[in-house]
Amino acid sequence: MGFEPSERVKQIHYPIREVTVPARILEKKGIKILKLNIGDPCAYDFDSPPHLKEAIGKATKDGWNGYTPSEGYPELLKAVAGRELERNGVKYEAEDLCVTAGITEAIQLLYFSALNPGDEILIPGPVYPQYITSTPLVDAKPVAYRTIEAEGWVPDLEDIKKKITPRTKALVVINPNNPTGALYSRRALQAICDEAGSRGNLFIISDEIYDELTYEGEQFTLASIGKDLPIVTLNGLSKTYLSPGWRIGWAMFNSPNGKLEEIKQSFVRLARARLCPNSICQRAALAALHGPKDYLKETNSKLKQRRDYCYKRFNQIRGISTTKPQGAFYIFPRILPLAEKWNNSPWKNDKEFVLDVLNSAHVLVVNGSGFGETYGAAHFRSVILPPIDILEEAFNQIERLMEKRLK
Ligand SMILES: Cc1ncc(COP(=O)(O)O)c(C=O)c1O
Known part of the structure; x- marks a missing residue:
């Protein structure tokens, strides 16, 4: 038996990074995962000025x-x-x-x-x-x-x-x-x-x-x-x-x-x-x-375009609806079968939904309950950061999955 770790730290969870664990396993098998989980602009086509x-x-x-x-x-x-x-x-x-x-x-x-x-x-x-x-x-x-x-x-x-x-x-x-x-x-x-x-x-x-x-x-x-x-x-x-x-x-x-x-x-x-x-x-x-802030104009204009695209596409996907973000770089859509308690929901909770999206559509988003059980559940968070062609690929994959699951 090794030494016991701290009781306090056993209670520490950081859901945004925890979802990367199953994603890494898929990547090790050679599967390409489209990552919409981390709020890091430098992970996409933005960089420090x-x-x-x-x-x-x-x-x-x-x-x-x-x-x-x-x-x-x-x-x-x-x-x-x-x-x-x-x-x-x-x-x-x-x-x-x-x-x-x-x-x-x-x-x-x-x-x-x-x-x-x-x-x-x-x-x-x-x-x-x-x-x-x-x-x-x-x-x-x-x-x-x-x-x-x-x-x-x-x-x-x-x-x-x-x-x-x-x-x-x-x-x-x-x-x-x-x-x-x-x-x-x-x-x-x-x-x-x-x-x-x-x-x-x-x-x-x-x-x-x-x-x-x-x-x-x-x-x-x-x-x-x-x-x-x-x-x-x-x-x-x-x-x-x-x-x-x-x-x-x-x-x-x-x-x-x-x-x-x-x-x-x-x-x-x-x-x-x-x-x-x-x-x-x-x-x-x-x-x-x-220093100058002119880079922000281009940053915000790119993000606004991507925000508009995410808002439009998510609302077109069966079983998903979303409000329109006005700032930051996230969108927090509702998973309708869970939020509206459909009888035939293919998933028990948002964590199952996110794992299904990861395993079947190869897109990584974060389960809403990771942002608080009471008010985050039945949702998921996606970043709006990637270029439109990557977002398009991700949303097409999610859309195909939703059509299949909600037939
Ligand atoms: C609301 C909010 N506060 C703080 C942070 C983290 O900030 P920092 O990188 O300065 O630790 C984040 C990162 O996503 C955030 O969304």
């Missing part, structure tokens, strides 16, 4: 190879604050900011520094799974609030109101949203701020990693609407700046009346214990924040 790549090479030649301050380079903190002021009209001091190894590390540092065992964290349903995945590490309880599919997946305010308890410590908002692609209106965000403000016992975590990837409508940063509320906004290089592998993100603490001061201090204390974020990639982040 040239000025960011140049900054990486230059940084290492110029000797930025040592440790950095734990919070990140002061000039990067200044650049992050500059972006927030310019784009969103929100003012931060350098002490309000901390650079992390992607938003993922920021989520973990935030959970460790803010949550005690038994604390509840209100998360959207469905949700980007990291917000659930990290809860066993601190014995906190994720509580999903409903987002309303029929209304474009907007947060259900009544459900939020019902689910806030004395143990609720934080409320998560993801805008634009993964996995639904929803972009929230100013009114919807204002309503969330009003509710959180009236309760007073919770702070907001606003994940805005897709903020400049939108196809129609404007993205509002929550901190510009709830200036007088305790809000931790998360952002970084992974999506808008097309550089997810570089692992740079940042947390921004909006702390009226010092309400988040102690949590921020704990966050930074932990950040010191993990030494620092990657040095050369921070130099690239500096180039990203100071």
